[in-house]
Amino acid sequence: MSDHESQPPPPAATRRRLLQGMAALPALGLLPRAARADAPPTAAVNTTGLAVTDDTVTVGILHSVTGTMAISETGSVEAEKLAIEQINAQGGVLGRKIKFIQEDGASDWPTFAEKARKLLVQDKCAAVFGCWTSASRKAVLPVFEQYNGMLYYPTFYEGLEQSKNVIYTGQEATQQILAGLDWVTKEKGAKTFYLLGSDYIWPRTSNKIARKHIENHMKGTRVVGEDYFPLGHTQFNSVINKMKLVKPDVIYAIIVGGSNVAFYKQLKAAGVDLNKQTLMTISVTEDEILGIGGENIAGAYACMKYFQSLKNPNNEKFVPAFKKMWGEQSVIGDVTQAAYLGPWLWLLTAQKANSFDIDKIAAASPGVEFKGAPEGYVRIHENHHLWSRTRVGRARADGQYDVIYETADLMEPNPFPVGYQ
Amino acid sequence: MLMGYSLADLGAIFAMQGFAGLVLFSVFVLMALGLAVIFGQMGVINMAHGEFMILGAYVTFLISKLFAAFLPGAFAIYFFLAIVLAFIVAGALGMAIEWLLIRHLYRRPLDTLLATWGLSLILQQVYRSIFGAREVGVELPNWMMGSLHMTESIEIPINGLIVMAITTLITAAVYYLIFRAPWGRQVRAVMQNRAMAGAVGIDAGRVDRLTFALGCGIAGVAGSAFTMIGSTSPTAGQLYIVDTFLVVVFGGAQSLIGTIASAFTISQARSTMEFFLSGSMAQVVVLLLVVGILMLRPQGLFVLKLRR
Numbered sequence: 001m002s003d004h005e006s007q008p009p010p011p012a013a014t015r016r017r018l019l020q021g022m023a024a025l026p027a028l029g030l031l032p033r034a035a036r037a038d039a040p041p042t043a044a045v046n047t048t049g050l051a052v053t054d055d056t057v058t059v060g061i062l063h064s065v066t067g068t069m070a071i072s073e074t075g076s077v078e079a080e081k082l083a084i085e086q087i088n089a090q091g092g093v094l095g096r097k098i099k100f101i102q103e104d105g106a107s108d109w110p111t112f113a114e115k116a117r118k119l120l121v122q123d124k125c126a127a128v129f130g131c132w133t134s135a136s137r138k139a140v141l142p143v144f145e146q147y148n149g150m151l152y153y154p155t156f157y158e159g160l161e162q163s164k165n166v167i168y169t170g171q172e173a174t175q176q177i178l179a180g181l182d183w184v185t186k187e188k189g190a191k192t193f194y195l196l197g198s199d200y201i202w203p204r205t206s207n208k209i210a211r212k213h214i215e216n217h218m219k220g221t222r223v224v225g226e227d228y229f230p231l232g233h234t235q236f237n238s239v240i241n242k243m244k245l246v247k248p249d250v251i252y253a254i255i256v257g258g259s260n261v262a263f264y265k266q267l268k269a270a271g272v273d274l275n276k277q278t279l280m281t282i283s284v285t286e287d288e289i290l291g292i293g294g295e296n297i298a299g300a301y302a303c304m305k306y307f308q309s310l311k312n313p314n315n316e317k318f319v320p321a322f323k324k325m326w327g328e329q330s331v332i333g334d335v336t337q338a339a340y341l342g343p344w345l346w347l348l349t350a351q352k353a354n355s356f357d358i359d360k361i362a363a364a365s366p367g368v369e370f371k372g373a374p375e376g377y378v379r380i381h382e383n384h385h386l387w388s389r390t391r392v393g394r395a396r397a398d399g400q401y402d403v404i405y406e407t408a409d410l411m412e413p414n415p416f417p418v419g420y421q
Numbered sequence: 422m423l424m425g426y427s428l429a430d431l432g433a434i435f436a437m438q439g440f441a442g443l444v445l446f447s448v449f450v451l452m453a454l455g456l457a458v459i460f461g462q463m464g465v466i467n468m469a470h471g472e473f474m475i476l477g478a479y480v481t482f483l484i485s486k487l488f489a490a491f492l493p494g495a496f497a498i499y500f501f502l503a504i505v506l507a508f509i510v511a512g513a514l515g516m517a518i519e520w521l522l523i524r525h526l527y528r529r530p531l532d533t534l535l536a537t538w539g540l541s542l543i544l545q546q547v548y549r550s551i552f553g554a555r556e557v558g559v560e561l562p563n564w565m566m567g568s569l570h571m572t573e574s575i576e577i578p579i580n581g582l583i584v585m586a587i588t589t590l591i592t593a594a595v596y597y598l599i600f601r602a603p604w605g606r607q608v609r610a611v612m613q614n615r616a617m618a619g620a621v622g623i624d625a626g627r628v629d630r631l632t633f634a635l636g637c638g639i640a641g642v643a644g645s646a647f648t649m650i651g652s653t654s655p656t657a658g659q660l661y662i663v664d665t666f667l668v669v670v671f672g673g674a675q676s677l678i679g680t681i682a683s684a685f686t687i688s689q690a691r692s693t694m695e696f697f698l699s700g701s702m703a704q705v706v707v708l709l710l711v712v713g714i715l716m717l718r719p720q721g722l723f724v725l726k727l728r729r
Binding site (some may be wrong): 042045067070074126189193200226227228230232233234235236238239241242244245257258259260261262265266268269271287288289290291292293294295297335 | 430436441442542552557559566567647650652656660691693695699704
């Protein structure tokens with residue numbers, strides 16, 4: 001970072017700052033500067049040349065809004081913009097309004113890396129909210145570590161990663177998987193499991209953890225089948241027949257994207273009644289049900305940390321606010337909520353550190369609590385993941401989940417689980 | 422893996438597995454037929470085939486919304502109207518595309534490849550702008566989503582039966598059009614010798630336009646049918662395109678019979694192997710077999726003798 005300090009700000013930024021200053025001139029005479037009075041001086045909160053002025057701080061939003069992943073990432077963008085707007089409405093961060101620069105990763109991992117570099121090097125963003133797939137996160141990680149940026153990553157993922165420069169606001173695999181398996185074994189008396197997944201790192205790692213838990217950590221349970229399908233696979237009749245032959249107590253499905261739709265439609269068409277056959281998934285949020293159709297998945301169980309139907313005062317404010325901004329029809333899935341946490345956690349951390357400096361934010365992050373989270377209460381762990389509750393929901397025909405179980409305690413994030421690898 | 426199950430169980434599974442293979446066969450034929458018509462009869466490699474399919478799916482989606490809003494009483498049968506409209510809309514777009522784009526590129530086959538690939542990107546973004554990036558859920562009438570109970574353990578998916586019926590109809594219609602109707606004779610004449618066909622008074626340009634429209638229309642029907650088994654999103658067409666090309670190339674590009682034979686071989690191989698191996702491994706084995714056979718027979722399974 002030392003070379004950044006010695007560099008003068010690029011001319012474009014100076015010009016922008018001048019323009020902003022001029023635009024603010026007429027307002028100065030009219031408004032009392034109460035909000036600014038308690039804002040700490042820029043030189044104190046920004047010692048490393050980030051894009052922080054006396055009244056604004058610039059952050060980045062980096063998601064795919066075009067390409068395959070746009071389906072999934074749109075919700076995250078919406079949640080992050082909502083959070084930023086709400087934070088600005090209550091006075092901003094350290095007395096400064098948040099300005100955001102949005103870049104499109106275009107579902108292409110090298111593009112993610114390039115845009116991340118642009119947001120850090122050229123725009124000097126104080127924080128970046130973004131990425132969705134593990135592949136995109138892996139692509140930007142070296143960039144964030146090289147240029148010392150701060151990434152808030154919203155998706156539940158396979159774990160096996162920890163970085164000073166990333167806060168993981170979704171659950172890592174053990175948080176999402178273990179409690180659900182324990183619950184289904186206890187409540188449904190399940191003994192046999194059939195593991196399914198799309199063929200890439202997240203489902204494979206997650207199923208590996210599930211298998212270890214089923215075989216080594218629970219009593220009398222076993223895995224009777226495990227199958228993977230290429231991303232985008234659309235024909236599931238053969239595996240459905242296989243499952244009909246094996247008759248597992250639980251189908252454990254981690255299928256993603258368009259394949260999801262094909263899988264649940266064909267399951268229903270093959271006469272598998274999800275009210276009789278227990279199916280648990282960790283990959284279908286309310287977002288995915290829009291495409292699958294509620295009538296095709298009603299009765300299935302999903303295990304994650306947030307459902308839109310969650311009843312608590314925070315969520316009862318969050319859901320209407322989201323719908324007011326993005327339309328009555330919009331739904332909020334687990335990742336969308338996790339994306340909403342990002343700007344808030346950053347705000348709370350900046351207040352705790354009384355600084356925007358990346359090193360201070362990274363150091364101050366562990367222990368930061370967010371009591372206003374729609375999912376309830378979260379706290380950042382030393383490993384930069386979140387302590388959070390895990391919940392089991394049951395899909396209804398209208399595309400929402402009934403929350404039927406939640407863990408009594410916060411689940412500890414454990415991205416490098418011993419005995420599960 | 423077959424040890425320890427009763428004979429009745431095994432019998433039921435084999436029956437259903439056989440049916441699953443037939444459904445997959447119908448799906449492959451349906452998605453490959455439009456491409457085979459265009460590729461085989463015109464030599465145009467239509468990379469936007471998947472997007473024409475998704476156009477059919479979006480037409481179905483719109484019709485389902487219209488019926489749900491204005492004609493809820495007739496919702497149970499909207500699907501048949503949707504299929505016809507999918508054919509007309511996709512065919513009309515195909516005709517327009519042929520006139521605007523393809524006809525300028527007949528002498529440059531590699532450029533049609535690039536042009537249609539660009540077209541597929543454009544169409545994807547158009548769908549994204551109109552319908553949003555998310556998948557849309559096409560609600561189907563209840564009677565189409567259930568299954569027929571044959572015995573205690575044999576259940577036949579109704580949507581599979583519908584796909585098979587549509588495929589049979591379309592295949593018969595295409596066979597009649599190309600091999601029995603006077604128009605098909607013109608199509609084949611243009612394919613075999615464009616200059617000569619023109620000399621005997623066939624309007625080759627018009628034949629090309631209609632052939633391209635027919636291929637795109639069939640893609641639209643396929644997309645409409647696939648709302649029963651798959652997803653509808655701007656990029657969902659990409660899910661089908663690889664299998665589609667695989668079937669057409671393996672069958673021998675110029676031969677409709679070859680397309681059907683190749684769809685049968687690939688679907689049976691895949692559905693059997695998916696039962697005994699994992700889904701991804703089955704894919705690998707099938708692709709290896711196809712590559713192996715194409716090394717021995719580069720022209721595909723069936724070839725027509727052509728004068729070039």
